[in-house]
Ligand SMILES: Nc1ncnc2c1ncn2[C@@H]1O[C@H](COP(=O)(O)OP(=O)(O)OP(=O)(O)O)[C@@H](O)[C@H]1O
């Protein structure tokens with residue numbers, strides 16, 4: 001039976017950004033990054049009121065088609081809970097269409113906020129992390145981003161055919177990232193479309209290139225958790241970065257420049273952000289040169305998963 005939420009209860013979800021692929025782990029590795037969107041939801045007597053501050057405020061719809069709202073409603077539905085009205089305030093920091101998983105964060109934030117409301121009235125109906133990974137991945141299509149924002153740390157994600165069901169089952173496990181590893185994101189001011197850069201990928205790849213990436217992705221699990229000294233080898237890739245390079249010239253230039261300087265760097269998700277994972281301080285001269293190239297240089301912690309208060 002559906003349970004109706006009382007009017008006047010409120011929750012805030014704080015959801016991290018994420019970086020997908022991490023070099024070799026195309027469509028399966030991800031990392032939660034300490035750049036956060038905040039979503040506050042309050043139940044009301046009727047209707048839907050949406051306000052957006054910060055990133056994308058002038059672009060995203062302020063109504064029922066807003067990604068956060070759709071995820072919020074999906075989360076309530078999945079838990080069997082109904083709200084007569086909702087007031088939704090989004091304070092956005094994660095840049096959109098830069099390879100930092102903003103759309104996954106929006107989906108995870110909406111679902112987590114729904115879960116926070118459910119917890120207040122029907123704790124037995126709260127969705128667990130596996131359900132959040134599933135629902136967020138269905139929304140977003142990128143479980144590598146979505147599961148990082150749900151679980152935090154680094155993640156390995158995969159999908160399985162669900163017997164008797166058309167929907168795939170998305171699964172993920174979280175890795176405890178070595179404490180010395182720090183992330184630095186070089187974020188261009190220009191955007192890139194994930195759909196466009198996915199379209200640059202070939203349908204088939206040589207077997208030897210697939211084998212190369214399998215070895216590096218497996219190594220990445222070791223490098224991220226125990227052996228940061230192996231990050232350079234572990235982030236080598238033959239499957240997606242060179243193929244996307246024509247659409248990402250500034251990104252490609254900086255991945256190459258950082259790697260030449262001995263810093264494990266890679267395209268973050270589908271780009272255009274460059275992600276560096278390093279145990280050393282980021283060199284001042286490279287920071288200044290990147291800023292001169294119109295890149296924002298952000299030192300980011302490896303984040304925990306979405307939090308709800
Ligand atoms: N906080 C948000 N609220 C509403 N819509 C959002 C939000 N964040 C992203 N979106 C939608 O998702 C689009 C960006 O999705 P896209 O997949 O291109 O990039 P991304 O998620 O930022 O990066 P990535 O390459 O890591 O997936 C935005 O243009 C917007 O329509």
Ligand SMILES: N[C@@H](CCO)C(=O)O
Pocket residue numbers: 020021026027028099101142144145194198269270
């Ligand atoms: N693994 C996906 C991430 C998109 O955010 C890709 O590289 O297209």
